[in-house]
Amino acid sequence: xxxxxxxxxxxxxxxxxxxxxxxxxxDSASNYFPWYKQELGKRPQLIIDIRSNVGEKKDQRIxxxxxxxxxxxxxxxxxxxxxxxxxxxxxxxxxxxxxxxGTSLTVIP
Amino acid sequence: DSGVTQTPKxxxxxxxxxxxxxxxxxxxxxxxxxxxxxxxxxxxxxxQYYNGEERAKGNILERxxxxxxxxxxxxxxxxSLELGDSALYFCxxxxxxxxxxxxxxGSRLTVL
Numbered sequence: 001x002x003x004x005x006x007x008x009x010x011x012x013x014x015x016x017x018x019x020x021x022x023x024x025x026x027d028s029a030s031n032y033f034p035w036y037k038q039e040l041g042k043r044p045q046l047i048i049d050i051r052s053n054v055g056e057k058k059d060q061r062i063x064x065x066x067x068x069x070x071x072x073x074x075x076x077x078x079x080x081x082x083x084x085x086x087x088x089x090x091x092x093x094x095x096x097x098x099x100x101x102g103t104s105l106t107v108i109p
Numbered sequence: 110d111s112g113v114t115q116t117p118k119x120x121x122x123x124x125x126x127x128x129x130x131x132x133x134x135x136x137x138x139x140x141x142x143x144x145x146x147x148x149x150x151x152x153x154x155x156x157q158y159y160n161g162e163e164r165a166k167g168n169i170l171e172r173x174x175x176x177x178x179x180x181x182x183x184x185x186x187x188x189s190l191e192l193g194d195s196a197l198y199f200c201x202x203x204x205x206x207x208x209x210x211x212x213x214x215g216s217r218l219t220v221l
Contacts, residue, residue: 034209043199043212043213043215045212046209046210049209095165095206096142096157096165096167097142097154098154099144099151101151102151102152
């Protein structure tokens with residue numbers, strides 16, 4: 001089955017700096033890669049996703065890149081704000097959703 | 110509000126007991142997923158249903174079982190509960206297997 005690895009597990013950045021979270025996957029058949037944000041005590045919510053027929057997607061301060069050859073995809077958050085502090089999960093879909101282990105992002109005011 | 114409803118929100122029970130968690134997916138969603146999230150852990154996939162049939166199974170213990178009913182709601186049954194079963198159990202739904210997942214608020218189970 002699919003194996004999704006996510007790094008780093010924790011990340012602290014100063015407000016206004018950029019944050020990058022990286023994930024790798026193993027199954028070349030995976031073709032849908034969503035990112036979820038989970039605030040403390042709340043449900044995960046989709047923030048951005050990418051399908052394997054595109055290499056990059058942007059939504060305001062958030063962007064995701066995908067390298068199918070290398071089997072890795074990354075989340076980029078620019079101009080970070082305190083409200084970006086949360087746990088972020090990457091996922092890959094082959095025949096089901098496989099989630100990474102999460103990255104706890106702290107934005108320091 | 111994601112449109113996915115989970116009940117109960119909180120549940121406290123004793124070891125050895127059995128509980129049932131319920132999930133109503135978003136209107137029109139045919140796929141239902143169950144995930145377990147222990148303290149400071151990721152989302153562990155338990156099981157997936159699509160239109161009433163089991164589609165995929167993850168690391169679900171034999172003490173756990175689930176089903177999806179004709180009206181598409183789903184129930185997760187946890188029996189012979191152990192302390193280690195204490196966790197947040199999420200249900201998620203999607204319109205089809207490869208579409209965006211919408212998570213419910215979760216059911217927090219505490220086993221004493």
